[in-house]
Amino acid sequence: MNIFDKFRRLAESGRALEKEFGSFFNVVMEDILSSTEAVINGRRVILAGTNNYLGLSMDPECIRAACLATEKEGTGTTGSRMANGTFSGHVALEKELSDFWGVTHTIVFTTGYGANLAVLSSLSGPDDVVILDSDCHASIYDGCRMGGSEVFRFRHNDIENLEKQLRRLQKRNASVLIAVEGLYSMMGDRAKLREIVDLKQKYGAWLLVDEAHSLGVLGENGRGLVEETNCLDGVDFITGTFSKSLGAVGGFCSSNHRDLEILRYASRPYVFTASPSPSNIASARQALRIIRTSPELRKRLWENTHVLYSRLEKLDLKLGPEPSPIIPVRYEDPHDALKIWNSLLEQDVYVNMVLPPATPDGSAFLRCSMSAAHTPEQVEIIGDAFAYAVSSA
Numbered sequence: 001m002n003i004f005d006k007f008r009r010l011a012e013s014g015r016a017l018e019k020e021f022g023s024f025f026n027v028v029m030e031d032i033l034s035s036t037e038a039v040i041n042g043r044r045v046i047l048a049g050t051n052n053y054l055g056l057s058m059d060p061e062c063i064r065a066a067c068l069a070t071e072k073e074g075t076g077t078t079g080s081r082m083a084n085g086t087f088s089g090h091v092a093l094e095k096e097l098s099d100f101w102g103v104t105h106t107i108v109f110t111t112g113y114g115a116n117l118a119v120l121s122s123l124s125g126p127d128d129v130v131i132l133d134s135d136c137h138a139s140i141y142d143g144c145r146m147g148g149s150e151v152f153r154f155r156h157n158d159i160e161n162l163e164k165q166l167r168r169l170q171k172r173n174a175s176v177l178i179a180v181e182g183l184y185s186m187m188g189d190r191a192k193l194r195e196i197v198d199l200k201q202k203y204g205a206w207l208l209v210d211e212a213h214s215l216g217v218l219g220e221n222g223r224g225l226v227e228e229t230n231c232l233d234g235v236d237f238i239t240g241t242f243s244k245s246l247g248a249v250g251g252f253c254s255s256n257h258r259d260l261e262i263l264r265y266a267s268r269p270y271v272f273t274a275s276p277s278p279s280n281i282a283s284a285r286q287a288l289r290i291i292r293t294s295p296e297l298r299k300r301l302w303e304n305t306h307v308l309y310s311r312l313e314k315l316d317l318k319l320g321p322e323p324s325p326i327i328p329v330r331y332e333d334p335h336d337a338l339k340i341w342n343s344l345l346e347q348d349v350y351v352n353m354v355l356p357p358a359t360p361d362g363s364a365f366l367r368c369s370m371s372a373a374h375t376p377e378q379v380e381i382i383g384d385a386f387a388y389a390v391s392s393a
């Protein structure tokens with residue numbers, strides 16, 4: 001028995017698509033020109049598929065902070081947070097994130113994936129129940145699987161369906177944790193957080209909100225959907241990542257529960273991996289400062305978002321349910337999506353191609369994302385490229 005046999009069908013369908021459309025899975029950014037431009041296949045391309053919502057991966061102050069930290073503290077920590085991998089920067093960032101969210105405790109992890117894995121696998125054991133929005137990110141699913149809890153899904157943003165499950169579980173003597181995202185990573189829509197908090201309180205459940213895509217993007221001060229909906233007091237755990245609006249690599253969990261600190265002993269993804277590098281911590285700290293002091297970046301991001309969303313709407317494309325910096329363009333048939341994706345790249349515009357099973361509803365889609373760093377001209381070029389691709393498809 002060949003150990004790779006189980007992947008044969010997947011590999012065959014991947015190869016067939018690549019034969020027809022080229023290697024869309026392995027696009028290489030040959031040169032990074034700015035946070036919105038790179039060289040791909042030798043050509044200068046506009047990036048309209050990154051998570052660089054505020055353009056901070058190339059911010060001069062963030063780069064300088066990362067360089068200084070590398071010179072002073074080295075390229076890596078060479079150890080877990082639990083052992084020699086906690087530097088003063090990690091502790092300072094934890095305090096800054098707590099101040100930012102207005103909570104008492106924060107733990108920094110090596111990635112956002114690791115943060116969800118750590119929190120969910122530790123908090124949800126075999127005697128607990130987790131109820132997830134069906135569109136939740138893989139890291140939330142994987143954390144539950146690792147913890148061994150019983151998992152129920154409620155239909156995406158369907159509050160009645162969530163209540164039905166909470167009512168049914170009321171009879172059981174188990175801790176129930178609800179997990180949702182602030183801004184959903186694929187469809188770009190917001191959780192109905194106010195209603196979810198009301199239900200959580202009514203049924204005595206716990207609530208985790210992953211603000212990976214909403215940190216720096218939503219809320220007057222960039223404090224995500226919990227700020228926009230004024231729901232912070234009703235949320236037990238906020239998780240998130242440095243890999244999107246903060247332009248670095250790392251993750252965190254913030255909470256008012258003192259017992260969160262137990263995870264520093266109990267959580268395998270905290271204990272058994274090296275901590276984030278000094279450069280990532282330093283640039284994330286600087287990016288957080290910029291988020292706090294530069295609301296104009298958020299304003300520009302949303303201006304760009306509204307322009308592109310309305311241009312794509314006019315093309316009668318099937319978009320996500322609401323204007324948001326994540327704009328999915330959906331197709332029933334992956335071949336149709338791939339044709340448009342190829343045409344866009346030929347016109348020097350890159351968006352992300354997302355195929356099932358990574359999509360929530362089995363459709364294929366082009367995931368566009370906007371950045372505060374896109375110029376108005378670039379946004380128009382992206383819109384023009386879509387118009388041409390659609391008219392010539």
Ligand SMILES: Cc1ncc(COP(=O)(O)O)c(C=O)c1O
Nearest residue numbers: 111112113137185212241243250
């Ligand atoms: C909702 C959500 N949570 C967590 C993550 C993981 O973040 P990271 O890239 O830091 O591992 C992602 C990344 O795609 C995400 O979309």
